[in-house]
Amino acid sequence: MSASFEFNKVAAAVLTAGIVAMGAGFVGRGLVKPHTPEKNVIGIEAAEGTQTAAAAAEPAAAAIEPIGPLLASADPKAGEAIAKRCTACHTFDKGGANRVGPNLWGIVGAKHGHAEGFAYSDALKGMSAKPWDYEEISHFIANPKAYAPGTKMAFAGLRKAEERANLIAYLRSLADSPVPLP
Numbered sequence: 747m748s749a750s751f752e753f754n755k756v757a758a759a760v761l762t763a764g765i766v767a768m769g770a771g772f773v774g775r776g777l778v779k780p781h782t783p784e785k786n787v788i789g790i791e792a793a794e795g796t797q798t799a800a801a802a803a804e805p806a807a808a809a810i811e812p813i814g815p816l817l818a819s820a821d822p823k824a825g826e827a828i829a830k831r832c833t834a835c836h837t838f839d840k841g842g843a844n845r846v847g848p849n850l851w852g853i854v855g856a857k858h859g860h861a862e863g864f865a866y867s868d869a870l871k872g873m874s875a876k877p878w879d880y881e882e883i884s885h886f887i888a889n890p891k892a893y894a895p896g897t898k899m900a901f902a903g904l905r906k907a908e909e910r911a912n913l914i915a916y917l918r919s920l921a922d923s924p925v926p927l928p
């Protein structure tokens with residue numbers, strides 16, 4: 747009798763412990779639950795927010811990374827291949843003709859609208875006090891219409907910084923004495 751009583755006590759204790767443990771589990775999950783999804787929601791929102799901001803900023807000139815640091819390791823030969831996309835409108839040789847676009851010999855360091863006898867848009871004429879330094883050329887080539895609204899250069903733009911660096915390294919080589927690298 748006393749053994750069975752003892753057994754009941756133990757069973758009750760085990761049961762109680764189980765209920766307490768379950769209760770703790772519920773309470774525990776109850777406490778954790780509202781936090782976990784909250785964190786996830788914030789995390790997802792933050793990631794989406796960043797993406798949206800980056801996408802929205804993409805056409806803006808401000809989003810274009812500096813080209814200077816890429817020029818030291820840029821490849822003018824690869825740039826010459828990319829320049830084939832420009833030859834429909836531009837010549838690159840010394841004394842070459844203006845076509846749809848102006849001749850580009852010696853363009854790095856030259857003033858905006860540098861070619862004699864070429865009918866530039868008001869957009870580029872308005873910038874004629876500024877030289878084409880590396881960053882200016884990079885911004886223009888990345889997105890001509892964003893850089894010079896109203897430009898006549900009907901070219902969508904080279905978005906990849908590495909391609910622009912190679913191309914600009916090639917443009918730099920088109921001079922009697924190339925401008926020093928930055």
Ligand code: HEC
Pocket residue numbers: 828829831832833834835836846847848850853857858859860861865866867868869870878883887896897898899900901904913
């Ligand atoms: C569809 C024709 C076309 C293509 C393709 C084109 N351009 Fe042009 N480019 C022009 C025209 C037109 C102008 C004059 C823009 C103006 O007056 O607004 C110009 C102007 C420029 C200028 C300014 C020259 C100056 O004297 O100030 C640079 C630099 C230039 N282009 C580089 C390039 C490069 C590099 C490429 C190839 C990645 C390229 N362009 C592709 C038509 C083109």
